[in-house]
Amino acid sequence: MITSEESRRAKLKLKGNKCLHCGATVQEAIARRGTVKNKFEFNHADPSKKHPRYKALIERKTFSTELLDELDKTYLLCVDCHRTLHAQHIRGRASMSFQLDGLRLNANCTGQVVADWVDRKFTFFSAQDVYTDAYYVQIGDAEPVLQFGQTLKDNFDKYLLGTKVTGQLRVYTYDMKEVFSAVKLSETDLELTHSTTFSLIPVKITDPKVGTIWMRGGWTVFQNGTSSRNGTLTVQATYPVESEKVASQ
Ligand SMILES: [Zn+2]
Numbered sequence: 001m002i003t004s005e006e007s008r009r010a011k012l013k014l015k016g017n018k019c020l021h022c023g024a025t026v027q028e029a030i031a032r033r034g035t036v037k038n039k040f041e042f043n044h045a046d047p048s049k050k051h052p053r054y055k056a057l058i059e060r061k062t063f064s065t066e067l068l069d070e071l072d073k074t075y076l077l078c079v080d081c082h083r084t085l086h087a088q089h090i091r092g093r094a095s096m097s098f099q100l101d102g103l104r105l106n107a108n109c110t111g112q113v114v115a116d117w118v119d120r121k122f123t124f125f126s127a128q129d130v131y132t133d134a135y136y137v138q139i140g141d142a143e144p145v146l147q148f149g150q151t152l153k154d155n156f157d158k159y160l161l162g163t164k165v166t167g168q169l170r171v172y173t174y175d176m177k178e179v180f181s182a183v184k185l186s187e188t189d190l191e192l193t194h195s196t197t198f199s200l201i202p203v204k205i206t207d208p209k210v211g212t213i214w215m216r217g218g219w220t221v222f223q224n225g226t227s228s229r230n231g232t233l234t235v236q237a238t239y240p241v242e243s244e245k246v247a248s249q
Helices: 004-014 026-033 054-058 065-072 079-088 149-166
Strands: 040-044 072-077 089-099 103-116 121-126 134-139 145-148 168-173 178-184 191-196 203-207 213-217 219-222 230-239
Touching: 004 026, 004 065, 040 079, 054 065, 065 072, 065 213, 072 079, 079 103, 089 121, 089 145, 103 145, 103 149, 134 149, 145 149, 149 168, 149 178, 203 230
Parallel strands: none
Antiparallel strands: 040 072, 089 103, 103 121, 134 145, 134 168, 168 178, 178 191, 191 230, 203 213, 213 219
């Protein structure tokens, strides 16, 4: 069993190991203070999504889907910046437009702002996720087509189920590294290969030998909080049973 301090550090690592506003790092906190306790906090950009028993949940040492889902809703801040954010209570709205090779993605986000009026530094914490990474998506034998992560995420289930007809779905990064594939094996089975770096689609695998493993946010995470940036997982899976709605169409 890991200690409370080890568990805290494991969670901070998944959130980037530094305060997103002032840049204070976990490494420096450990060097100076010997502990990260009471130094960093997770901020919910949309407080209405905060778990009703957040305090008990975030202190759990064993990692679970519930805990990782909660961390996904947060940004890492040092305690000082977190208090400043709540004291300033500045709400913000951001309109963003991303363009790449003729593709365009517009996003309107609401969120919180923490401001440093001397350094003129403002950090915006969006309450909505916007997936701006671009991927080449190959359906069947067709030429790979460039898509923003947002489009891929919105259509992912359809593409995946579509491999029953198309035979395969492959996803490559912008520089053409394959990060995901789904290949039809039979009418009921498919083979999924998922790289840790493909952070768009969270994965949970339960293995009798190693327990539960999650791949999400660019990390592979184990139940004891150990995490890694590397790795590719290949599993044989069963097609989801089509819902009545889909079947009746
Ligand atoms: Zn800070």
